[in-house]
Each structure stands twice: as C-alpha cells, then as structure tokens.
Amino acid sequence: MAEGNTTHRSTSGSIARVEQALRNLGLDRPIKHFGASTRTSADAAAAIGCDVAQIAKSLIFRAQTSNQPVLVIASGSNRVDENKIETALHDRIAKADAAFVRDQTGFAIGGVAPVGHTGPVKIFIDRDLQQYDVIWAAAGSPNAVFGVSPSELERITGGQVIDIKP
Template identity: 50%
Template sequence: MASSVDRVRAALERHGHDGARRRFPESTRTAEEAAAAIGCTVAQIAKSIVLRAGDRPVLVVASGVNRVDPAKVAGLVGGPVKRADAAWVREVTGFAIGGVAPVGHLTQPIVLIDQSLSALDPIWAAAGSPNEVFSTGFADLVALSGGQIADVKEG
C-alpha cells in the first residue's frame, strides 16, 4: 500500500500540479507550526479538519486563522456533523491528524473549502505527513480537491 505522502504526490501529479512540496525536520502539525517553518502567515495555511456526517467523512479546508462552524457545515451537508477522533480519521482518510491533505484520501470525503482562502496566495496545505506541505493557489486547491467553496468559518 502506498504511503500517505505517496498518495498525495500521486494525486498532485495526476492533476498536473507543480506546486512546491517541502519537508521540514520540525513539525508542521498545527497552522502556527507550519507558518513558522514555511515563513508565511498563519492565514495562508490551509488546515484540514475532518468531521463525521454519520459514517461519511467531511473534509473542511479552512484558513489557519479561522475556526470552523459545525452548524454551517451541517447545513451544507444536509445533516448533523461531529468531530472525528484520530483513529477514525486515520482509518477512513489514511492520514494522521496534522498531516491530513486535501487530496489522496482512502475514502473520498465531502470537501468544503473556506471561501476566505480565496484572498490568499500562495496557500500551503499538508502533504500527507505532519512535517510535509505543498503550495498551491485557491483555484487549484478547489480543482485538486473537488471541493465546494463555502462560508464555513465561525462568526
């Protein structure tokens, strides 16, 4: 079975995505850690939040400075959502928390992309491990992930 990093690399290559992939000796598990390692703003980090809609994964890709509003997500997916635990995230997506990428999932999630990311360039997302990231633009992120642009942030 391909590693999580290999799945992300393959997904990016399938889409002809040439954004820089970078691996760091330190953790990029949180938006703050990733921004510090990369040298960008926390807002430019596309954090991946996995929620559960029953047995279906919902991937919310949000700006690192925003909190996700579960009620807005529930409205968008047509039913209640809850936070997924680490074991379920790994089983269903194939990623460890802190390394969940917007592509390369074992089970295709419902994908919602925080519309506030559209004002940022570049955007950095996890590339399959807690210390590897890739850069992209907003339109490419939407196309790569097959996501729906949505207002998902609190407030």
C-alpha cells in the first residue's frame, strides 16, 4: 500500500452508505481513504499500489428509453464500447451528467460505488476484471476505495459480466 493511506470506518455520508451496503451483502470490507484524490484510474492505482487494470472504474450512462441509470464497471485500463453496452441493454445510452448521476445513485462523479445506490441501477461488469484476485472499487468518495474479488463484485451487484472493449 502507498504511504499515507488510512483504513477506518466512516460514520456518515456516502462512504458510510457503502460500508453499510457491503455489510448488508455479507462483506465486511474496510474502506481505504487517501489524502489525494483517487478519481482517475491512474490516481487510484498509484495510491493503492496496484496495476491500473485492477481498478474497477465506474461509468454512469442514461438509458434513453427508460431513463434508467446504467453503471458500467470497467477495468481501469479499458475503454468502453458504448455499442456493446447498448446491445446488452437493448436500449440506446447517453452520457450522464453530474446532476443525473447524483440524483440517480446518490454519489458524485468520481466516487460512484458499485453498491449503496439510492435507487435501482442496471449494472454491467467488464469481463477483463475476472482475471484478478482483487480489484479496487470506488467507495462513495473520490478518495476512498475498497477491495473485492471479481466473483464477489458480481454477486453483490447482480451485474452482468460482458466484454466491453472496442
């Protein structure tokens, strides 16, 4: 682990909501907090001391027909082929703005966790994440993450594992 990170329990806000969701889902995972932002995959990997590909970056889209939020949990080293998401969703998608993300998930861009959303979210998981023992996901804040195995991520999110790369 990089120097300067801390592991502790939160008492309020988005991070606490993620911790509670994890416990409710049968995972007691500590949240790692960093002094610097882990908003980008490269920032997170540097802070954690892992490969960029082990970062489970959260990208939120808006389904055009249903207006439902669509969360794509992608390997930090991968780009997302939006056509593949549309095919799996059976709907067109559009980029979600910050207000939509906050309203639909309860999280700010840069800290969208895979769990603890304030409403229903359709989730797709990048198949490439399956090759790692541990991946790191946002924990409700741009400077907080938690570790999880790919199979645990699939179980706790109910996400569909697909190939997302162009």
